[in-house]
Every structure is written in C-alpha cells, then in structure tokens.
Amino acid sequence: MVKKVQALVIGAGPAGLCGSIAIAENGVEVLVVDEGLVPGGQLPKQTHKFFGHEGFFASVRGFEIGEKLYNDAVNLGVKFLMKTTVSGIYEDVIVLYDRENERIYEINADYVLIATGASERFISFKKNYLPGVYGAGAVQTLMNQYRVLPGNDFLIVGAGNIGLIVAYQLLQAGANVKAIVEASNKVGGYLVHANKVKRMGVPILLRHTIVEAIGEERVRGAVISEVDDSFNPIKGTEKELAVDTICLAVGLQPSIELAAQAGAEIKYIPELGGYVPIRDENMKTTVDNVYIAGDLASIEEASTAMIEGYIAGYNIAQKITGLDLSENISKMKKELEEFRRGPFSGKVRKGLKKFGVEFPEGGFRTEPQKDEGPAGKLRVKIECPQNIPCNPCETSCPTGAIDVGGNINGLPYVDYDKCIGCGVCVMKCPGLAIFLVQELSDYSIVGIPYEFELPEKGEKVLLLDRNGEIVGEGEIEKIVRNSKGKTHIVYLKVPKGLEDNVRHFVRHEEKEEEIVCRCEEITRSEIEKAIEEGYTDFEELRRYLRISMGPCGGRVCRLQTLSIISLKTGIPISELESGRFRPPSIPIPFKAILKGDEKDEI
Amino acid sequence: MSRRVVAHPILGDLIEEEVIEFEFEGLKLKALKSDTIASALISNGIDIFGFSESGKPKGFFCAIGKCSSCLVVVDGVPNVRACITPVRDGMRVERQKGKGKPVW
Incomplete structure (x- = not known):
C-alpha cells in the first residue's frame, strides 16, 4: 500500500536534519529516510570543532552537533527511518528499501527534500x-x-x-x-x-x-x-x-542519482563538484516539489549545508502550510551570504553564478594585525591568516578584547590593553590557531592549544616550531584542563627568544624507544636515568637494570652501555671498567651438564 | 597491525560493551556489539574482504555504504555491504569472490 507523507527528507546529515527541523517547526509531518546505521550523516565521525558562529555551532564538535540536531528533530515529531535506502524515485511512487527488515515501502510525498550528500572520489x-x-x-x-x-x-x-x-x-x-x-x-x-x-x-x-x-x-x-x-x-x-x-x-562528488531520478535537471559544474542539480536561490530544483541542500547541491562545508537545509525546509513548509515564512527564509539567506563572502567560497560563487544565483564577495577585513602587543605581558597571539567565516575568538572573549572587524570573514585583531591572557579564546578557536606568550626575565612562557594525552607538570619536553622541527628543550609549566571542550592549554617554559618559534612539543618518552639490551629489553633512556641516579659503573648497572644478564651475555649491549656511560660521565671508554666476563658464555641446558657428568670423556 | 583505538583525547576511553563472536572464513573471531562487519574485520587485522572477478584482493573503500567495494557473503548470502551491516553473534562471514553466487 502506498503511504502518503507531506514531506519526505532523504538523508539525515546536517542538511537533511536542518531541513526536517525547519519543516516540522511549522507543524508539517516529516519523514526522514537514511541508509546509515545512525543519524547525522558524516557528523558522527567529525571530532573537530566547527568554524562559523554560535548560531551554527561554532566551536562545537561535529558529532555533538549531529546528536543535538537529531534530538531537536525528534522532539519536533520528525519520524526517522534509518538503515533504509531510497531505491528509486519513479513517476508515481518512491520506493524505500529497509535492509534490516528486508522489506520495501512505497510512499508518496507532497514535497521532497533530497540531501544525499556526496561520495569520495x-x-x-x-x-x-x-x-x-x-x-x-x-x-x-x-x-x-x-x-x-x-x-x-x-x-x-x-x-x-x-x-x-x-x-x-x-x-x-x-x-x-x-x-x-x-x-x-x-x-x-x-x-x-x-x-x-x-x-x-x-x-x-x-x-x-x-x-x-x-x-x-x-x-x-x-x-x-x-x-x-x-x-x-x-x-x-x-x-x-x-x-x-x-x-x-x-575531493567529493555530489550523490545526484535520486535527484536525477526525480526529474531534476542536472548540469556539469566543476566548481560545485561535478554533476549537480540545477536549483534556484530557494534550493528548488527544476521540479516544483523537489528541493535539495548540502553537498548534493555543491561540495562545501557542513555549516553551509545546515543553512541550505533550513532554506529548503522553510520553503517547503511555506508551500505546504501557506504560512508566510519569508522572514525565516531571508534570515537564512543572509547567513549564507555571510558564509560565502570569503576566498574559500570563490569556486562555489562562480559555480552558482552559472545558475544565475549570485552571492556577493568581500566586505571584510583582510589586513592582518601588526601590533604584537606589549612584551612581558601574558597575551594572545592569533595566527589566523586567512579569511575564514569564523568568529568564536570574538564572541568568547570575556573582556571584549578581540574583534573580527564587523564581518565574520574578517581577520581578528586583539586589543592588547583589554586582553588579560585568560586563554578562553585559545580553547574555543576551531583552528587551534591562538597561542599565549609572555616574555619573562629568565625564560618565556608559551601557551598552546593541546588535544592529546596531557603531559605532567614539570615534565621536560622537546620544543617544536611551526614546521615540527626541534628547536630546544623546555618544561611544562602549567596545564589548564578543559574537560568539556577538550582543547586544553599547555603552558611551556621556553628559552628566551623562542616564544615566537615554539608552537608544539613532543614528550621525551615518545621519542625514545631505543633498545640497548635486546635480551632484557632495556632502553637507552633507562640506562641514562640510572647513570643520572649515580650508577656509573658497568657492574652496578648490570645488577641494577639486569643489563647484559640475558642469554647473550652482554655481546650486544656491553660496548653500547659503556659508550653511554662515557658520554654521560665524560670518562673515555678506555678508562672505564669493562665489567666481568663470567661463564657460561652461552646458556647450556642442565640436561647437557648432567650427561657430561655421567660419561667422563671427550 | 590493525587495532582498536582504546584511549582517545576527544572521545574518551572506549566504553566497555558486550563482546560477541562471529565466524570469518571458518575462524572464530571476536567483535564489539556496536561493530559493523567491516570494523570487526579490521579490528581483527583482516583487510581482505574478498576478491574481484579476476582474483584481485578487495577491501573497503568508502565505509559509508556508497561504493560497494566491501561486499561479503553473510550466512550464505552474497553482496552484503560489510561497512553498513552490523555484525551479529554467530554470524558466518565469508570473502566474496567476484559477483557472488546467487541464492534462490
């Protein structure tokens, strides 16, 4: 039996979810169909923070956005059919295949929003x-x-x-x-x-x-x-x-199959990712009741996919209910306009122009800040050189010290009189592009955003520059944990003059897995540590670490150990005690010893 | 070589969950209840999911059900997409050769 729905949304990714929310907000019944195991499209795998602004979840991680949008949709009464693929859009009916229950559903929908996303090239x-x-x-x-x-x-x-x-x-x-x-x-x-x-x-x-x-x-x-x-x-x-x-x-290519089956006219627009359905500024295809949103419409970011979803959704809701939703629609169009002003949207702007859909460009600050702030004060350094639509630095700063110049695409400036070096922006920045620096009399402090297993306070670390090259040794001065957002700040004590170079660090043990004694699996760092503790003699190290007490009898490790002692103590190997050479020189089985005892002959 | 991501700086520690047992090419393997066939195979160090018609080894490619590169035979039924099919206790998975033999 053919079931009838008012609005069908194909795809439960960011575009489909926002589309379903926009439709359901206006009291229209919505069915979302998605072939994945869980809703959210590609959001559940996105552990990074989103760019953009708070209204579209800037600084929130993708998988959390997916959960939130799904819950919002469910609360609005949106129905979901997961593990279900739209297998065909025919002239008279849409066929769904539920692979878990191995059955087909036939439905008809007054309006269809296709948000099938893209596939990898x-x-x-x-x-x-x-x-x-x-x-x-x-x-x-x-x-x-x-x-x-x-x-x-x-x-x-x-x-x-x-x-x-x-x-x-x-x-x-x-x-x-x-x-x-x-x-x-x-x-x-x-x-x-x-x-x-x-x-x-x-x-x-x-x-x-x-x-x-x-x-x-x-x-x-x-x-x-x-x-x-x-x-x-x-x-x-x-x-x-x-x-x-x-x-x-x-790269990605739009998943246009269903849109094409629905009769939407398809055009090859390389700037938009290849073959895409032709659509207008309301996301309507060449078929009156078929709308699209997200990567299917043009390969872009999840933020713009969400906005397009809203635009398509409000348009569908307006058509079905007869309500005037022009205010919602134009608000979202303004958002999209802002998101697409920057240089990274150049291709999309060019591609959409071919459909007669125009987006303005520019209107934001492009000149990077020159003021580096007063030396000696704990302050932020923002290394954000491109015009990305993103402003959490501005909106998160508790003292209002950062602004992006009135347009979300603008480069951020810091008012160093207002910056108190609190680090909130460091934790929020989706690009992990904000650092803290302070020049002190004997050393400098560099605070870096850190999203890995945390080191210990006081730990000695190797300091890395922007290219990952080791530029010196430093120490963990302080760690500010961010248990919610997970971008922590690690403050490093660095040699004076390196505060402008150091942007990461590597922990010592990660670098050192050099085995010296293969039999007993003793590493170079263990030996160096023991020498620092005062065990500077080969025989002492042998007893302390079991080095050269394995089956090889020290053939592999003796000279290496001596050379490490020599390096650490400055005493040449020739002047060091080489350690004793005890029998047996190779392990021999007791059986052999006993046998040898029985028959007294060679 | 292939392995489970137990600790993660953003996602936290892997939550302990039910371990199930399935069969792959006659081998008894363990998987987590939330695994797909693909993630279960990868976690067991198995990268070859099948062979093409001409005998080339095949693995997954897109992992989201779009490319059909990861087709396996499940309980005798071919053309099952390993990447979007949850693994089940007692499931019998085999490598698919070519297009798979139809089951009528």
Missing part, C-alpha cells in the same frame, strides 16, 4: 585496488565512529580540509602520518588545519602525487613522485614511503 594509480587504499573519510569513520585503525603508518593524498583534518585525527587516534602529498602548489584546505599537523612534524609535500601502491595482498608501501605543471609525474623523482595505509582525500 577515487583516482587512478598503479595497484590502487589493493586493500589499504581507502577513502580518507572512510578511515575517519572507522577510527572515530567504530574506534578501529586500519593501519599504523599513513600516507594522505590531498591537502584539502578533509586530508588535513583526517591527518590530525589519525595522530589523535595514535597513528603515524608519514606525509601528505598534494599535487597543486599550495594547500587547498585552511592553513590553520595545515599548521596543526605541520607543527607536529607531518610533512606536506606540495607538487607531489602518488604513482603506485606497493604490495601483493595489501598495501606495504607507496611510491610518490613530484609532478610538473600539468600534474604529470616527473620521471626520476620517485620516492618510496613505508606506509601500510593510503588515504585518498582527493
């Missing part, structure tokens, strides 16, 4: 079919939603926002990122995202691409190479990387 290179070549978003789903890492050592292909974000989140999940390769000559994503991984030592190789995956049954490595101006690999520049997973972050 695939590119060709040798052996790209091997297991271990995965979409970057796929890896993000597995590690953040299902808590499994499909490898240890990753190569990321593509330095757009997805590649950069996934690289950072891989580090948070405990994996290694060997490199990010990017065929063009610049990072495509936000520089603040790039800076987060660069300062942790992940190289971003511009004008590089992947040419081959190495392995027979799964990825064991990757061959990368430089590319020329037409993005063709340059012979002779190949380099092998030892990685077990290759993440492709080479």
Whole structure:
C-alpha cells in the first residue's frame, strides 16, 4: 500500500536534519529516510570543532552537533527511518528499501527534500585496488565512529580540509602520518588545519602525487613522485614511503542519482563538484516539489549545508502550510551570504553564478594585525591568516578584547590593553590557531592549544616550531584542563627568544624507544636515568637494570652501555671498567651438564 | 597491525560493551556489539574482504555504504555491504569472490 507523507527528507546529515527541523517547526509531518546505521550523516565521525558562529555551532564538535540536531528533530515529531535506502524515485511512487527488515515501502510525498550528500572520489594509480587504499573519510569513520585503525603508518593524498583534518585525527587516534602529498602548489584546505599537523612534524609535500601502491595482498608501501605543471609525474623523482595505509582525500562528488531520478535537471559544474542539480536561490530544483541542500547541491562545508537545509525546509513548509515564512527564509539567506563572502567560497560563487544565483564577495577585513602587543605581558597571539567565516575568538572573549572587524570573514585583531591572557579564546578557536606568550626575565612562557594525552607538570619536553622541527628543550609549566571542550592549554617554559618559534612539543618518552639490551629489553633512556641516579659503573648497572644478564651475555649491549656511560660521565671508554666476563658464555641446558657428568670423556 | 583505538583525547576511553563472536572464513573471531562487519574485520587485522572477478584482493573503500567495494557473503548470502551491516553473534562471514553466487 502506498503511504502518503507531506514531506519526505532523504538523508539525515546536517542538511537533511536542518531541513526536517525547519519543516516540522511549522507543524508539517516529516519523514526522514537514511541508509546509515545512525543519524547525522558524516557528523558522527567529525571530532573537530566547527568554524562559523554560535548560531551554527561554532566551536562545537561535529558529532555533538549531529546528536543535538537529531534530538531537536525528534522532539519536533520528525519520524526517522534509518538503515533504509531510497531505491528509486519513479513517476508515481518512491520506493524505500529497509535492509534490516528486508522489506520495501512505497510512499508518496507532497514535497521532497533530497540531501544525499556526496561520495569520495577515487583516482587512478598503479595497484590502487589493493586493500589499504581507502577513502580518507572512510578511515575517519572507522577510527572515530567504530574506534578501529586500519593501519599504523599513513600516507594522505590531498591537502584539502578533509586530508588535513583526517591527518590530525589519525595522530589523535595514535597513528603515524608519514606525509601528505598534494599535487597543486599550495594547500587547498585552511592553513590553520595545515599548521596543526605541520607543527607536529607531518610533512606536506606540495607538487607531489602518488604513482603506485606497493604490495601483493595489501598495501606495504607507496611510491610518490613530484609532478610538473600539468600534474604529470616527473620521471626520476620517485620516492618510496613505508606506509601500510593510503588515504585518498582527493575531493567529493555530489550523490545526484535520486535527484536525477526525480526529474531534476542536472548540469556539469566543476566548481560545485561535478554533476549537480540545477536549483534556484530557494534550493528548488527544476521540479516544483523537489528541493535539495548540502553537498548534493555543491561540495562545501557542513555549516553551509545546515543553512541550505533550513532554506529548503522553510520553503517547503511555506508551500505546504501557506504560512508566510519569508522572514525565516531571508534570515537564512543572509547567513549564507555571510558564509560565502570569503576566498574559500570563490569556486562555489562562480559555480552558482552559472545558475544565475549570485552571492556577493568581500566586505571584510583582510589586513592582518601588526601590533604584537606589549612584551612581558601574558597575551594572545592569533595566527589566523586567512579569511575564514569564523568568529568564536570574538564572541568568547570575556573582556571584549578581540574583534573580527564587523564581518565574520574578517581577520581578528586583539586589543592588547583589554586582553588579560585568560586563554578562553585559545580553547574555543576551531583552528587551534591562538597561542599565549609572555616574555619573562629568565625564560618565556608559551601557551598552546593541546588535544592529546596531557603531559605532567614539570615534565621536560622537546620544543617544536611551526614546521615540527626541534628547536630546544623546555618544561611544562602549567596545564589548564578543559574537560568539556577538550582543547586544553599547555603552558611551556621556553628559552628566551623562542616564544615566537615554539608552537608544539613532543614528550621525551615518545621519542625514545631505543633498545640497548635486546635480551632484557632495556632502553637507552633507562640506562641514562640510572647513570643520572649515580650508577656509573658497568657492574652496578648490570645488577641494577639486569643489563647484559640475558642469554647473550652482554655481546650486544656491553660496548653500547659503556659508550653511554662515557658520554654521560665524560670518562673515555678506555678508562672505564669493562665489567666481568663470567661463564657460561652461552646458556647450556642442565640436561647437557648432567650427561657430561655421567660419561667422563671427550 | 590493525587495532582498536582504546584511549582517545576527544572521545574518551572506549566504553566497555558486550563482546560477541562471529565466524570469518571458518575462524572464530571476536567483535564489539556496536561493530559493523567491516570494523570487526579490521579490528581483527583482516583487510581482505574478498576478491574481484579476476582474483584481485578487495577491501573497503568508502565505509559509508556508497561504493560497494566491501561486499561479503553473510550466512550464505552474497553482496552484503560489510561497512553498513552490523555484525551479529554467530554470524558466518565469508570473502566474496567476484559477483557472488546467487541464492534462490
């Protein structure tokens, strides 16, 4: 039997959820259908904080936004059919396939909002079919939603926002990122995202691409190479990387299938991500009762997907109820206008122009602040060089010391008379681009936003600059935990003059896993620590750490241990006691000893 | 090599949940109740979900049900998308070869 609904929303991602909220707010019954296991689309895997402003959840993490929108929709009476795919939109009926109950539903809807999102692009290179070549978003789903890492050592292909974000989140999940390769000559994503991984030592190789995956049954490595101006690999520049997973972050393509089946006219607009449905400024397609929103309409950010969802939703509600919702609609259009003024929306603006949908550009502050603030005062340094639509620094500052110049895309300025160095903006900034500095008489303080396992106060750490290079040794001066937002502030004591360089740190033990004694698994740092405690003689170390007491009898570790003692104490090896050489020189079984005793012969 | 993310600076520690047992190519493997077949296989270090018609190894690609790269045979039924199918206690999963044999 064909069931009838007033409004059908296809896709429970940010666009679909906001669309369903906008419709249901006006008393219209809404059914949301989504093939995923949980609602939220790609939000549940997004552990990063959103850009934008408070109205659209700036500084809130994606998975929390997904939960909130879903709850809001449910509270408004929106019905959800999860694990259900719209298998076809026919002239007379829409067919849903519920794969859990293995059954079909037939429905008719007065209005349809299609928010099917996008899928990851695939590119060709040798052996790209091997297991271990995965979409970057796929890896993000597995590690953040299902808590499994499909490898240890990753190569990321593509330095757009997805590649950069996934690289950072891989580090948070405990994996290694060997490199990010990017065929063009610049990072495509936000520089603040790039800076987060660069300062942790992940190289971003511009004008590089992947040419081959190495392995027979799964990825064991990757061959990368430089590319020329037409993005063709340059012979002779190949380099092998030892990685077990290759993440492709080479863009998304709109999932247009259902929109096309609904009869919406499709056009190829590369700036919008490829084939997209033609639509007007109200998100209406060429079919009167079919609307679209989100990545299906143009590959963009989740914030704009939410706004488009509202625009489409209010329009549908207005048509169904006859209510005048023009105020809601124009408010959302204004939001969208603000979000799309910046340089990162250039492509979308250009693409939409081809439909006759125009968005204004500019009107925000582009000149970075020159004032560095008074030396000696604890104050913020904002390293936010691009015009991104984002203002939590401004709205979170308790003393009103930060402003972005009246337009959300503007570069932030700090009023150093008002800044009290409290660090609230450091914790809020979605780009982790705000630091604290203070020059003191003997050393300087650098406060950094930190989203990893916290170090101990007083711990000695290696200081890293913006490129992840070690620039010196420092100490953890203070930690301000942010148990709710999870962006903590770690204050570092750094040598004077380094306050402008230090932007991250690495803990000593993470760097040192150098084994000296293979039999007893004793590390170099354990030996160094013991020497610092006063055990400066080989025999003492042997008794204290069991070094050279394993089956090899010290063949492997004796000289190494002596050289460490020599380095630490300054006494040449020739003047050190080499330690005794006791039998047995190799382990022999008791059985052999007993046998030897029985028959007294050689 | 493949592993579970137990501690996480943003998501917190992995919440303890029911462990179930399923079968993969005759091997008894463990999974968490919230796992998909794909995440269960990956957590057990299994990357090859099947083979193409010509015998090339296949794994997942998109993990959100769009690419159909992760098709496996579940309880004798082929073409099940491992990435959006929850794993079940006692489930029998096999690698799919090619297009899979139809079950009538």
